[in-house]
Structure formats: structure tokens, C-alpha cells
Amino acid sequence: MGFAIGSYCLGALAGCLIAGSLQNKYGRIKALLLSSIIYILGSIVLGLTFHQVQFIIGRVIIGFACGLGGVVAPTYLGEIATIQGRGILGTFHQLFLVIGLLLSNLIGLAWSTPPGWRLVMAFNGVPALIQCFFLTQVVESPRYLVSQKRIKEAQRSLQILRGPEKSVSVQEELDDMILLLLGKRVSVDENKDYIDTLSVTSPITEGIPPAVQRGDSTATLQSDPTTVIPPGPSHNTKKQTFRNSQESYGFLTLLRSECRGLALIGVMIHFFQQATGISGLVYYSTSFLGDTFGPGNSKYITVGVSICNLLATICAIFLINRVDRKILLMASLSGIAASAMLLVIGAYAGIGNLVAVAVFLYVITFAIGMGPIPWLLLSEFLPTYALSSASSAATGVNWTFNFLIGLLFPSLAKAMGNSTFILFGGFCLLGVVFVWIFVPETRGRSIEQVMAEKGILPRSPTTSS
Template sequence: MGLIDGHCEEKTNFSSLHWQDKITEPLIQHGKIFATETAESHGNNKGSIWVVLLSTFVAVCGSFEFGSCVGYSGPTQAGIRNDLGLSLSEYSVFGSILNIGAMIGALTSGHIADFIGRKGAMRISAVFCIAAWLAIYFSKGALSLDIGRFSMGYGIGILSYVVPVFIAEITPKNLRGGLTTVNQLMICIGTSVAFIVGTVVNWRTLALTGLIPCFILLLGLFFIPESPRWLAKIGKKEEFEVALRRLRGEDADIYQETAEIQDYIENLQDLPNPRIQDLFQMKYARSLIVGVGLMVFQQFGGINGFTFYASGIFVTAGFSSASVGTISWACIKIPITALGAILMDKSGRRPLLMISATGTCLGCFLTGISFYMKGHELLMEWVPILALSGILVYIGSFSIGMGAVPWIIMSEIFPINIKGTAGSLVTMVNWFGAWVVSYTFNYLMSWSSQGTFFLFAGVSAATVLFVAKIVPETKGRTLEEIQTTMNY
């Protein structure tokens, strides 16, 4: 590992000297993300960066769709129940069945992405989401609603895997973290837009707005290249070189990057087709522990409890109305996620994860203290303020690291021969954790409101230790370098 790290540092220093006089302006100014090409680019010009940015934009339309699907149920509960005469339990099925569909989508996502490509998987996801929105729009009862919501879950289950993987495979290493984080940012924006638009239009109209990112995604896929690494994996050498050339620029020297990818792929050719049990070989143990572990800590830290029941938490804490808390929530989440994207390739993955988990631990602790004070009638005037502070600290801290970084690391650490199978497993674990927390949260709150948040604080504290001891730093390294040092 030391030799490889040293080699990377030597290449980067040479690149900096080589390009210092040639490039006088930043290659990118997008959301205050500035980057200068390094050794991996080998002569990328400005035009090639825009191909990467266009490809990323198209892919994250899927992320926006993801957020729209998740956020749809929030503002529509009263309207759907009144119009269709649904009971609370029927609406609860409608809301929760999304996670079931997403788990199944996650299980199949890797195989689909490996069989028909990253673009093909995104097309299938878009088709499922379009069918889902139409089923909901034309619904006359609970059954068609549930079928639509389940199909929606299946579509976003695939998207939750394939979008970060596609972005990681097309971007230069010095931009990979920041651009992959845009995935999480667009999920946040999609959720917020669905909530805001849902307060001014009815539930059927809101369903139609969910079609927009699907159509943009389907159209955009015609104008962007497929993942070069996937093309190399299936033996399409000419298409691989054409795709890499489009992404790196017509004047770029892609010889070294091409050779590195092809050599890596050739070393994997003699390996058998992976099965789920193959993931548990010792050589993949660290990657599997890191990938699954981060998803477990992300979900069992309580994010879906905070997200799905934020309004209830604010009211329980003593707010006369939840509007102050929910508006503050929306105002803080998007800019801090954007800040995380800016810092991703500057500070690295590990520091962001540890800062984020420390913050979520503090946020949970403050929220737990507020409920303890309320239960014992101590300083009651401070209880709502302390609860609001704790929740905002939690969501801000989660947004800067724990929201996006586990997905980025998941897309980086698995060798391409097992990436599909491993990615499916990791994504399924994430959705299963989301379902467990969202399903049990109200029961935990009935057991002990302060105990619930202290429990989440303990999980966040354990996350800091896990990252410090187990999770590697992947900033500034090619995918092949990361995977070689972790798995062989």
C-alpha cells in the first residue's frame, strides 16, 4: 500500500509542475467547486470536463427522481386519504411499501447494471418510475396506489446503486468525490421540491411533476457515453476507448489510463462469475465489512426516524406548530450537503465521516436531553429550543458526510468483477435498515423518547470508532489502486 501511495504522490507532483504554466484558470466553477487536472487526466482539455459534467447531470436526474419519490408521501397524506377514503393503516401500507420495492430493486440492481450496462439500468429505472407515477395519478383505490408505490420503490432501488457507481466510473479521480456527492445533493433537492410543490398542488398533479426528471433522464442518456470500465469489462475494446476519449477530451493522452484499466480487467478475466457466497472470501472481507458497515451505521443512526417523523418530534417536544422546525430543516439540509460536495475532494472521506458522525452523536444527545427535561419538567421553556437545536445539528451533520460518503465509498471499494453482486447486497442492507428504523421508531418513542435518541447517539459514537479503525481513505486514488490495496 505504501508503494502505491508513494507512486500516486509522485505522479501528482509531476502533474502539478507540468501543468502549472499551461493552465491559469480553474477548469471548473460549479457551485464553488474548483479543480485542476492531475495525472489521471493526462492532458484533458476544458471540453472533456463538460462531457463529464453533462454525464453527471443526466445521471443525477435519477437522484432527483429518487428524492421526489421519497418526498411524495409527506405532503399528500391528507389529500389522498380524503379523496380515496383510505384508512390510516391503508395509507401506512402505501408509504412503507416503497421500502419493500426498493429492497427488491437493490437486490437486482447490480446484476442489471452488469448485464445491460449502467445506462441500461437507468433506463429501466426511469420506465418503472414513469409507470408508477401514472398508476398513482389514475388511482381510484388502495390497490393501484400500492402497485404504483411498489414499482416506484423498485425503480429507485436500482437508481440508488447505479447512479453513484456510474459517476465514480466516469470521473477523474480528483473530481470523483465531489461529483459523486452531487448524487446525495440532488436527492435532498428532489425531496424538498416534492414537499414544497405538494403544499400548493393536489396529489395527482404532484404525481405528474414526478414524470419530469424521468423524461429528462431518458432523453439525456442518448447524449452521454456508457461507463468505459463496464465496456472494458464486457470486452468492447473499441467502444471503451471511444467512451474514454469523449470523457477525457480529443487531445488527451489516455494511453496510461487505458492501460491501467485494461490490465486490471485482464487480471479479473480468469475469475469465475461471482455468486453471493463469493463475497465472503477473505480477500473481499475488508471491502464487505466497510461497505455493509457504513450502511448499517448510516441507517441505524436514526436518519429515517428523524426524516419521516420530524413534524411529530417537534410537536412532541413542545412546539405549537411544526412549521418552524420543518422550514429550518429544509433551509439547512441542502446548503450543507453542497458544502460536503465541495469538501469531499479537499478534506477526504474519512475526516468528513468522523466529523459527521460526531455531529450526529451530539445532535441525538441534545435531543435526548430535551425529552429528558420535558419528562422531568425541568426548565420547560428551554425544551423546544434544545430539541430544535439537536435536530438541526443532527441533520446538518448527517448532510455533510454520513448522507453521501457511504455511497461514494461503496462505489469505489469493490472490484468490478464483484461490484454488481456486492453493490446489490450493500444497497439492500441500506434499504432494509431504512425500513427497520422507520417501522420501529414510533414503538421506540413509546418505550422511551429520551432513550430512543440516546440509543441513536450511541450508534453514532460507534460510527466514529468504526471509521477510525476500518474505513480507508480513497481520496485522490484511482479505483484500481483502491481495490488492489483492499482486496488482494
């Protein structure tokens, strides 16, 4: 039973590991379309299941689609959003996850017994079919197009996203993307995609050397190789090399690059998301709530938990642009730790109402911070050429621990009872310390600003992978 549940996460792990290369090679929209097609295939396999092995295979296929979409969708949302709207748009990813969770619980109430469960499994394909249609109406990510040096397409895509050309100018935003991703200023004309400007004498801003950021003087940008030479009294000033390629970082390259510190922060945040124990709570809530309220009532409490999760996620949409990301993360982790302790106390004292309250608080505090924010952060502080590999790595860690918790939670619960949640509470307290020390604030700030604060220049690594 534990492996059948966890097999979904194994498929998701495989999907997220390949997602980075797929979205870099074929683009965000085509990768999402592939994810939808795989969802439909998996739903057919599950709906027609006649053996346990086929059921597990169907779970793996659905998981693969989820892992693929789980990397590409947040990446796409982060790349198309404005700085002001990035938080709200990114939170919609988590919002629709919890809507799906609630919907599956409601469907399960009516169709959980044979042969209705086949309809529950087959229903996976319905949202995928809807997405296949709407993806044909969606523009590609401008940042991805710039990284591929398809500048005119990027300009058209950005204009569609931001509004009519008569009322909204996208040139400045496009220039910033080009400078960060290609390391050069370019201009578009009607006859070809772009023209390299061999030198720039105007100040270059965020994400560029500190002396230039402060406006001390101007910088010269040379196109081949692309370098920025900070001005100074001596001609021996060390050159700062900028990245001059549309090639994205592979995993090994990322670990040797200037972005490895930020990427590792993103990976750790995804680890702490699963270390909260939320997967165990979701997967097995009906089982352990049944010990307190009886198996006949526990499934209704589980639906109530999903409704609470949805309402809390909606609240997070209103908080995300009003409260710093770090504050929300630390408040969320602290609240989960406190909820875990209340759950353990209620279980051992035999206070059923306290257990129910603790479960609801667990979900609420998770939803306001640790639910949506980990999916936002990487796209808020990493440039496009480092984002895909970092997202794959972070999501891979997420799904690995999701699988381990789904697999081991029954054994832990059997050995430790509800004391298992003391372990998760301890991880949450460690997460508070980690966020306080290492995680940069990204609310209302551009990628270039966050990188500049960390002293990171967009440059090529010495080796490639």
C-alpha cells in the same frame, strides 16, 4: 400508516437486489433507463389511486425504481470520474437527493390536501421523463465496457469523458483499467477490438504484487491462464493468479473472493448510515416537531430542515476533496451522536428552541459525511467485477434498515418518546470506532492503490456463482 410508508423501502430493496445483475448484463445506461420507465409507471399508479392497496402498490413500484437507480447511479458516477473529481461528482448523487426532498416538501405545502396530493404523487414521473431524454446523450461507463472486452468502445467513451484527443491522452488510464479488469495488457487496432499481448516486460504498478510495485524488477504476464510470476532467486516462487474473465462476481462468489473484506466494509457503512436514525427524522419530523411547535408550524420547520440539508450538502461538495473521507465520516457520526443527546435533553426539559437546534445540527452533521460518502466508497475501493454485487448487497442492507426504521419508529416513539434518539446516538458512537479501525482512506487514491494497501490482488475466486 407505518407499513404504507415502509412499503416504499420494500420496493427499493427488491430493486437494489436485482440492480447488480441488470447493470452487468445490459450496462449502466440501459439500467438507468429502465429505472426511469418504472418511475413513470409508478407515478401514474399513485396519481390515479382510488384505494389504500393501490397506493401501497404505487409506493412499491416507485421504491423499486429508486432501489435500482440507487445502485446504478453511484456505480456509474464512480466509474466515469477521475480520481481527482471522484469525490465531487459522487457527492452530486446526494445533492440531488436532498434537492428532491426539498422540492417534495415545497410542493406538499401547496398540494398536500385533496385533490392536490395526486399531483404531488404524479410529479415523480417528471424528473424520470427528463432523465429518459438525457440518457440517450450519455456515454456508457468505460470500466463496464472494458469488463465486457469492448475495448474500442471503452477507448471512445473514455476519450469523450476526458476531452479532445489532441489535448488529452487516455491510453495510460485505459491500460490500467484493462490490466485490473482483464488481467492482461492489450492494444487496439483498426481491424478488431483488441489484440492480446502475450507478455509484458515493463513494470506493472498499483494493484499488483508488492515486489513489482516497489520496482524491484519486472514481471511477466502470461495470457492463458493469466498469471503474474513475481521474480526471485528460485523458480519455485508461488504464482499469483489474476482474474482473466469479464464475468462479474455473484453474491456467493463475492463472499469467497479476495474482495469480501472491502465489500463487508461497504455494507457496514451503509448499515451505519441508517442506524443514525436519519430516516426516522425525515419521515416523522412533522409529527414529533408538532408536539413541540404545534402542527400548524411544524411543516414549515420541516421545510427549513430540508433547506438546511441542501446547504450542508453543498458545503460537503467543497469539503469532499479537501478532507479525508475517514475524518468526515467520524466527524459526521460524532456530530449526529451529540445532536441526538441535545434533542433528548431539549425534549425532556421542554426547551423547544433546543429541540429545533438539535434537529438542524442532526441534519447538518449527517449531510457533511454520512449522507454522501457511503454512496462513494464502494466505487472507490472495489473493481468493476466485484462492484455490482457489493453495491446491491450494501444498498439492500441500507433499504432494509430504512424500512425497519420507517415501520418501527412510530412504535419506538410511542414507547420511548424522544429517548429513541439515545439508541441512534449509541449506534453512531459504534460507527466512529468502526470507521477508525476498518475503513481505508480513498481520497486521491486509485482502486488499485487501495487494494494493494490491503494486500489484495485482482484474481479469480476458486468457485463461481
